[in-house]
Amino acid sequence: MTTSIEDTGELPFKPREAPPVGALERRVLDVLWKTRQAPTTRGMVQELTAPGGQKPAYTTVATVLGHLVDKALAERELIGGVWSYRATLTGCQFSAAHMxxxxxxxxxxxRCLTRFAGMLDPQDAAFLKSLL
Known part of the structure; x- marks a missing residue:
């Protein structure tokens, strides 16, 4: 299973109902978005372990992956008796839904939109204006 996701595809939820994620869930999603092959839980533990850093517990990572599946942010496939995971949306889709x-x-x-537009750098503001 490869992790090719179309950035223009439909979301697995309504944007206004984008599920919140915790810090570790976000780190796991970042790995899912960057990897070409769908990692297993063990592979995810390895990806999350920084060189010389603390290794996250296998059970913790398995729980987080399960939560991401429950939130429709990831899906899993049983391959050779082992679950492999992939994101159901791109990082851009996730960020846009949360906005x-x-x-x-x-x-x-x-007022919120006015403040948001005022915080953008000139290039982003010009690009946003061109989209509208």
């Missing part, structure tokens, strides 16, 4: 979700949580959308 929409965050905007939906404000009580003043116009």
């Amino acid at each position: 929409v979700r965050t905007l939906g949580e404000t009580n003043d959308r116009r």
Whole structure:
């Protein structure tokens, strides 16, 4: 199983319902987005272990991968008796969905959008303007 995801594909949830993720879930997603082959839990433990750093517990990583599957952010496939995982969306899709979700949580959308646009660097602001 390879991890080729179309950035234009549909999301596995409505953008306003993008599930929140914790710090370790985000690190696992980052690995899933970067890897070409779908890692197993053991492979994910290796990817998350920095050289000379602390190795995360196998059970912790397995639990996090299970949570990402439950949140529809990852899917798993049984290959040779071992689960392999891949992301169900790209990092860009994830970030965009969370921007929409965050905007939906404000009580003043116009002010929030104005502040957001004001915080962009000139190149990003010009690009956003060209999209609209």
